[in-house]
Each structure stands twice: as structure tokens, then as C-alpha cells.
Amino acid sequence: MTATVSDRRPPAVPERTPVLEIENLSVDYGYDDDPAHVLRGVSLTLHRGEVLGLAGESGCGKSTLAYAATRLLPPPGLVTGGRVMFTDRDGSRSDVLALSDAELRAARWQDVAIVFQGAMNSLNPVFRVGRQIADGIRAHRSVGRREALDRAAELLEMVGISPDRLRDYPHQLSGGMRQRVMIAMALALEPQVLLMDEPTTALDVVMQRQIVEQIAELRERLGFAVVFITHDVSLLIEMADRIAIMYAGEIVEDAPAREIYQRPRHPYSSALLHSFPPLRGARRELSGIPGAPPNMAHLPTGCPFVPRCPHAADACRAGRPTLGPTAFAEAGRSVACTLHDGAREVPQELAQR
């Protein structure tokens, strides 16, 4: 079949070549005259071998982004604009949103694999686990049933599950095992991109930690790029290379993980980081974010964070800020906030150097 696990080199320093570029992606929910604009011009670039964290409060559109980028958006969701460019290993680029059905089917799982939020229900209850891993393999490779099952056994072992679980039905596995099975399944074809939508949310803390460590280790070995979606920012700071913060259907800040942790530039990023306990070092004061996320069906003009923002000014209500360089023109960082367009002084807490 394909190369075995061992003869793939780990990515030394990830070269910064993009593998998945989401450009201006917009999604509406509802077919009527007044749909909810749940994603509005979201752009995000994932580089080869990188772990990109996507964080934001519940309901901000993280899952919607994952579904839309893979064309799995269920009705009444509708992609209303944008492109999702995938760059293959040989450098050829294609727009996932423009592929024909057959091309899409062939590309799925092979290029981009997904682990869904709530993997409890991600396995078909009436098929054995082995069969469900194998059918994904056989849909893309011309291998026999035996071979596919052997490969499935190998994959289970890789995520720390005994291969004799192949003959189990999903209900016979624990939640953590099911989650691992999903991860094994997603890695079956050695995809270049792995989207993980809150893969550990339903699990207890110990299990969460184990799985996160496993993902990190597998990535080291296999070299795929990961989009890791969660609202647990502290988890991301530890495992992600870069973090994108999402608020009400827009990316408000995109920066290397260390930097965003130490020097947030957007008021929302700052508030979000302060609502989680730090992983290491001195305990700092925890503060929730006052107010609630806006209703996406009726967004005000201007920045959606205005009602909750301590630095809101008239400029914020006038127009919607777009993602651009920070006030300090830091390389590899961007932020969508009027504080950074030069007209105002950046408040001290958002201006740490």
C-alpha cells in the first residue's frame, strides 16, 4: 500500500508553505430573505506541518468554518462567497469549493480529514469499528478487505488501542477510545490536513491531556498540519504554533501562540485569555467577559464586539474593522480592531512589547 509510518521524516522546521488557504469565506444560515450571516469574509492560512488553533466563544462559528471549508455544511447553511485553496504536495492548487462531486469525493479524507465535535456519535452504531476504518481506506485505495483491516489494526495500535478492538461495535468502546478511533480513522490515508473540532471537549481532563499529547506526537511523526478548534485557549497556547481568535463569525486576531498569549492586541483576545487560568507561572486574576455574544441574525453595523468592549469609540460603530497589521507592525501578526489603525493610542494592556 503506502509508505509505512517509520520511513516518513519528521518535519524539521516547518517550511512556511501554505497547504490550506481559506479566503474571504462567507456563510449564511437560512434560505429566506433575512439569513443569518454566520461567517463574514473569514480568511485563514494553514501552513504545512503547522498546528493552527482556532478559538472563540460558543456559537462564534468555529464548526461552521470547518464544515464550510470541507463542503460538509448541512442545510440551511450556504456558502455565499470565498475560496478554499488546497495546495498538494506537488504544488498544484485547487479550490475545494469549485471541485466537481467526483473530484471532491476523491479528495476527501485523502487531502483533508476531519475529527468532529462530539465524536460520541461519529461512529456508525451498527458497523464494527474495523469495518468503518477500512471502508474509508478502500474508497480511495485499491486494496482488499484483509489488507485494509490490517492497516486499520496498525492505526489502532498507533493511537494506543489494542487491535482486537477492531471487531468491537462503537457502543462497546469508552468515550476516550471512540475519540481515538476517530483520530486513527482520520489518519488512515495520511492526510496533509487534519481538522479537529473540539476533539476532547466531551472527555475528562486526564483523557483530554492524553489525547492532546498523542495528537502532538503523531503530528511530529507524520507531519500533517492541524487546525485545532476549541474554546479552551489554555490548551491551544500549549500545543498550537499559531492561534486565530474568532468572534461572531470573524477572525479578530491571528498571531503566533506565544505572542498572542503574552501580548494580545485585540480587546477580545485579551478578555478571552483572561478568562482562563494560565497554564504555568503565577496565577493571575480571572475575569469573565461581561455581556453575551451578539445574535448573528441581527448584527449591528460596525464592530460586533462594541457592546462588550471597554475601548469602544465612535469609530468602532461606523464601520466593520478588517484584519490588518498591528499598530506595531509586527511580522506574522494581524488584528481587526480600530485601535490599530493609527488614529488612536493603543491602551497599555494591548500594547505590551
Add this chain to the structure above:
Amino acid sequence: MRFVVRRGIFYLITAWAAVTINFVLPRLMPGDPVAALLAKSQGQIDSSAEDAIRLLFGLDQDASIWQQYVDYWGLLLHGNLGVSFMNFPTPVTEVIAQSLPWTVGLVGIATVISFTLGTLVGMGIGWRRGTWADGLLPATTFFSAVPYFWLGLIAIALFSVTLGWFPASGSYDRSMIPALTPEFAGSVIRYGTLPAFTIVLSSVSGWILGMRNMMVTVSSEDYVTVAQAKGLPERSVVVGYAARNAILPQMSSFTLALGFIVGGTLIMEMVFSYQGIGFLLYQAVGNHDYPLMQGCFLVITLAVLVANMAADVIYAVLDPRTRQEG
């Protein structure tokens, strides 16, 4: 294994209860049906038959109720359900054996056709919901909303009276002698087509609707999305992931429907004068033929019970979760 034993015991108890109720009910009836019957038949019933009838009816005043109960079981276990009044002196078992195959054959085949057709159509329109195919639903619902006897009468008026394609009543050409010949089989099919067609027409919408709704529900399950994300061929997503799960509740309705075949087709058999067990029961009621009624009820109850048992087995085969010990 424990599951099987537990269910087995459950069914034994239910069967026992059904038989016992069948024993008790006639004993609660006011008056003396046997005396009335004897008066009506004017000496045609001999005294040994009279004893058997009394025993079956709990009118054997000499014996204690317990003794009667034991005797009743004894008769039942020997396959003796008494003698039909109406077809005197034919035993009830024989009378029932003559009509049961007709009902089971005709309605059974019609139910299987209806289920298969409805499930396939429901699968299609459930998967592609919101397309033109949804327009099929009101049409099929119309046929199930029309009272069955009305549908039957219209079918007779149209296909047998006006067009003359099919006979209006009966179950085979009476000039033929029942035998395993192609001619006789042809006649049975010709007579059975119209009743079967109307049964399918009136019941198919239930299957379509049930399957469609389950398909809609199942289609939004995560595992179906995962199957899509894996890039599986559409056929295997629809059949292996969506329909395979959507059919589970459908299967148990189906086995229950098979159980009701025996008891639930009275109107069809009346409209088409079809000589099945429904028609038989109808005649038994009209003629105060209590042993026959009792026999019919027993057969109907046991059929429902057996269908329930089959439903259990099928569900266990199809759904690994129910096989779990618990």
C-alpha cells in the same frame, strides 16, 4: 443468551395469559349460548358434541372451574378447539385451516410488497428531501386517508365493473377444483390482484412516511457526515450509513404489521368476499358460532405474539446494541 431466555419466559407468560383470557371470557357471558344453540339446531347436535361444547364454554356445571381449566388446556394441547356450530360438525381447527392460508398468502404478500416499495421510496425522498420527490407524499397520503372500504369499492367499480380486468369478488374461479396446477395458480393470482393492490395502495404511505422521516433524522447524524467526509461513494453513504440505521424502527413496525395480518383484514375480506380468516370471523359473529370465534381469537392472538417474537429477533440481528447483556 440470558437475553434470549428472558424474552422466552416473557412470551410464555404472555401466551399463557392470552389462552387463559380466551378461557375466561365465554364464562363471563350472560345466558347459556349452548342451550340457545341446541334449541336452534333442533336435535342435530348429538350429546357427545354437546359435552365438548359445554366444556369449552365453561357450562359444564358439574366440574369445578379449576377442573374445567385443566380440561380446556388438555383439549387445546391436543389441537382441539371444539366443533364449529355454523359448519357443524367440522372441527374449528379444520375450518380455520381452510381460511388462514388465504389471508396469510394474500395479505402477507401485499404487506411485503407495500413495505419494500414504501421503504425504498421513503429512503429516496428522505435522502433528497426538499426536491420534487417530496410531492409524492401528499398523493400517497391521500390513498391512506380514504377509508379502505371506499377505496376497495372504487377499485371494484373501476377495474372489474368498468374495465373488466379483474373479478370483483372471491378468491378463485369456483368452477375449478383447487389443485397445484398453473391454471389454478393463475386464477388465484387474478382474483388476488385487486385486493392486494388496494391493500398496498392504502398502506404504502405509512411506510414511505416512516422511512422518509427516519432518513431525515439519521441524515443529520454525525456518522453520516463522517461517511461523507471520508469520501465514500454516495451509494454506500445512503445505504450503509443512513438507510441501514433508518430502517431499524421500520423493521419492528413491519414485523408487527405481519402479526396484524391475521386479524386486521376484515374489511378487505368483506369488500372482496375473500374467504380469509377475517371473513370467517365475521361470519362466526353473525351466526353466534362461539367455538369458531374463540378459535379465531386464539389464532389471532398467537400470531401477534409470534410477530412480536420475530420483531425481537430481527432487531437483535440488525442492531448490535440490543444484543448487549443488560
